[in-house]
Amino acid sequence: MTITITAFESSPDRGRGLARDMRVRWALEEVGRPYAVELVSFKAMKEPAYLALQPFGQIPVYREGDLTLFETGAIVFHLARHNKGLLPDEPNARARAITWMFAALNTVEPPIIEREQSHYTVGEKPWFPELLAVLDERARARLQQLSDHLGNADWLDGDFSAADLLMVLVLRRIEGDGILEKFPNLCAYVARGEARPAYQRAYAAQRQVFVGRTSARQS
């Protein structure tokens, strides 16, 4: 059954692999499933036809036969459930990996996104530096806990799983801001994720959308 996902026609990250389609692309590459991509404009994402598929007007939407899903956590979980390689089979290990999927999205991501979005929403305010210091400290404290848990392990709980896939991409969003860089074990963890062949194929595919548009505009 053909799998189709939506992605930004013009990604705000300029092909750096930070948009959420990257999570689904990487998962699809890990399990070796081919997929088609439908690029959508910001305008189209807010129109009724798209909102009927994705009530929050975001990417990606995942379609497979008569099944339509959104929320990257749910899409990655769906792929993990129906394909080998993203979740352990042993029931307790599997439940723990699912715990870490939720931890990536509900505990680690929110302070990172909150900090990131504040730049766009109130970054011009004279009091922004004061707010940013508070948000930096929240993100830092959360990463400290994650770093303490990870220690010298390669992955969050045993072998690489869908939880690591989500967590690595969550952490990538704060790369280069000086906060992640305080935690060498988390940087090495992100690098381990990025070194996976499936990650590299997914990264190249999403980057090609940006490169293709740029060269089309220049030619």
Added chain:
Amino acid sequence: MTITITAFESSPDRGRGLARDMRVRWALEEVGRPYAVELVSFKAMKEPAYLALQPFGQIPVYREGDLTLFETGAIVFHLARHNKGLLPDEPNARARAITWMFAALNTVEPPIIEREQSHYTVGEKPWFPELLAVLDERARARLQQLSDHLGNADWLDGDFSAADLLMVLVLRRIEGDGILEKFPNLCAYVARGEARPAYQRAYAAQRQVFVGRTSARQS
């Protein structure tokens, strides 16, 4: 196998059922599983013994035999997987319900928590009202999308599921602030959740912790 969860010894919400143990209590009541509660102090939650179970120092931790889980999304999903009544059996309906579980925790909850926490972190700053207006608008816009999706339906997607359980409790956190109240269908949705016998048993049980402590202090 005995199920034990941790909960606040002294909940900051004063027994209003807003702490995250409520999610697990409600799920356990929906599936008719008895459970024991271990109350933990704020101090104990930050100590190594607790952090070994819950790396982020939060409640609840869920224990069942040799399985230890955290993250309410994962715990509710674990209960849904092994008991009837929280997720549909039909595969596509089930995948969509899981989508809404992630939507509750990764799309709807973050702007609500961000707004709530700003009161504690920067509520005393002279510029707080200006920030709050931005955060109010973000929460309102998200609730608008949710309200548009829900329309006149009773639940998010077909019958009541674990997704509704999570979403109702996420929405309860912003009750009474004048934002949720702009959406009569969301208020009615929350009321439908609160009317369920399992909700009421869970609410009474968590409230008893607060009432018990208060009366013990007064005697």
